[in-house]
Amino acid sequence: MTQKQNVIVSETKSEVVAQNKPLGGGYISISRKNILKKLEINGGRVNGWIENMRASSPTHPSLSQDQTSWNVHHPSALDMFDQIMESSKGKQIVMFLDYDGTLSPIVEDPDRAFMSNSMRKTVRKLARCFPTAIVTGRCKDKVYNFVRLAELYYAGSHGLDIKGPTRSSKYNKDRKGETLHFQPASQFLPMIDELYQRLVDKTKSVPGAMVENNKFCVSVHFRCVDEKKWSELAHQVKSVLKDYPKLRLTQGRKVLEIRPTIKWDKGKALEFLLESLGLAHCNDVFPVYIGDDQNDEDAFKQKLRDRGQGFGILVSKFPKETSAYYSLQEPKEVMDFLQRLVEWKEVSLSAHSRV
Numbered sequence: 417m418t419q420k421q422n423v424i425v426s427e428t429k430s431e432v433v434a435q436n437k438p439l440g441g442g443y444i445s446i447s448r449k450n451i452l453k454k455l456e457i458n459g460g461r462v463n464g465w466i467e468n469m470r471a472s473s474p475t476h477p478s479l480s481q482d483q484t485s486w487n488v489h490h491p492s493a494l495d496m497f498d499q500i501m502e503s504s505k506g507k508q509i510v511m512f513l514d515y516d517g518t519l520s521p522i523v524e525d526p527d528r529a530f531m532s533n534s535m536r537k538t539v540r541k542l543a544r545c546f547p548t549a550i551v552t553g554r555c556k557d558k559v560y561n562f563v564r565l566a567e568l569y570y571a572g573s574h575g576l577d578i579k580g581p582t583r584s585s586k587y588n589k590d591r592k593g594e595t596l597h598f599q600p601a602s603q604f605l606p607m608i609d610e611l612y613q614r615l616v617d618k619t620k621s622v623p624g625a626m627v628e629n630n631k632f633c634v635s636v637h638f639r640c641v642d643e644k645k646w647s648e649l650a651h652q653v654k655s656v657l658k659d660y661p662k663l664r665l666t667q668g669r670k671v672l673e674i675r676p677t678i679k680w681d682k683g684k685a686l687e688f689l690l691e692s693l694g695l696a697h698c699n700d701v702f703p704v705y706i707g708d709d710q711n712d713e714d715a716f717k718q719k720l721r722d723r724g725q726g727f728g729i730l731v732s733k734f735p736k737e738t739s740a741y742y743s744l745q746e747p748k749e750v751m752d753f754l755q756r757l758v759e760w761k762e763v764s765l766s767a768h769s770r771v
């Protein structure tokens with residue numbers, strides 16, 4: 417398959433639809449759970465990896481009944497906007513936004529996953545209304561080059577590289593010029609660099625494979641790899657990874673992600689950022705996390721669902737197993753939702769100033 421530049425791709429079906437059955441408000445896929453268990457074990461069966469790579473590569477249409485049932489359990493955040501705002505009353509909303517597939521559409525070339533100017537304007541306005549963070553698997557500097565908004569918090573490398581705003585805003589004026597920095601896995605840097613180089617060398621025989629250095633983690637992309645070659649690629653990655661017991665493998669949208677085994681993920685990053693904002697132990701905080709990928713589930717579950725604070729919104733056109741309460745179909749709907757939040761805040765501020 418040839419690599420096209422900045423082609424927006426559509427994944428025509430959920431990775432789990434065929435095996436799913438709705439169960440008391442959640443979506444359970446027995447086979448996917450088993451696959452994920454195998455995948456999470458470092459150096460686990462390569463067959464498990466390949467099954468999972470296939471599972472993230474839809475090939476058959478979804479069943480409309482599954483879709484309907486999923487929509488009931490994960491209604492549109494746009495349709496539920498008024499109810500959501502009602503439950504946030506009197507609470508400090510804090511916004512957490514994933515990047516790929518949430519603020520920018522999924523494209524074939526990860527280096528060209530640009531964010532639209534209208535999305536940037538909307539996020540800029542959002543950050544004036546609420547503390548706002550980008551939480552991504554990408555390297556922090558790379559995502560900053562896409563977003564280019566200095567007033568935001570950034571948590572790159574799945575939260576392993578956190579930086580506070582460099583432009584002052586009303587949410588960081590007490591910090592007196594010091595910028596927040598946190599890198600809980602800095603000792604892994606040489607190991608990740610070495611792994612990156614070895615993976616580049618190892619996988620260069622597979623056409624379309626691309627290795628991305630995300631500073632504290634590495635992504636091996638297979639979106640442009642012919643499915644017949646996936647098994648070869650998985651074997652190559654496994655053969656390198658077996659030398660790194662301190663690294664683990666997880667999977668995103670047509671990407672194998674390798675990162676340190678330390679107990680840190682996007683959910684922990686969310687907690688850390690709330691702590692930095694002085695809001696971690698407040699009852700009146702209302703975190704909203706919007707993301708599209710498996711790695712966003714750590715945030716949906718850990719903080720939002722288990723603690724009953726705020727809520728997660730999954731960006732997906734198709735049913736997926738998720739701990740998010742609500743859904744949005746695509747980045748355009750994310751932008752509409754963020755815009756409505758901004759308008760809601762402006763209206764409530766002007767109502768306040770009239771009192």
Ligand SMILES: O=P(O)(O)OC[C@H]1O[C@H](O[C@H]2O[C@H](CO)[C@@H](O)[C@H](O)[C@H]2O)[C@H](O)[C@@H](O)[C@@H]1O
Pocket residue numbers: 514515516517521522523524525526529551552553554628630635637639668669670671673709711
């Ligand atoms: O946490 P995220 O911001 O969602 O980062 C997860 C991965 O995102 C990127 O890959 C994904 O988007 C690419 C561009 O649209 C697409 O080509 C790829 O197939 C997707 O998996 C990023 O390039 C990865 O490094 C991140 O791990």
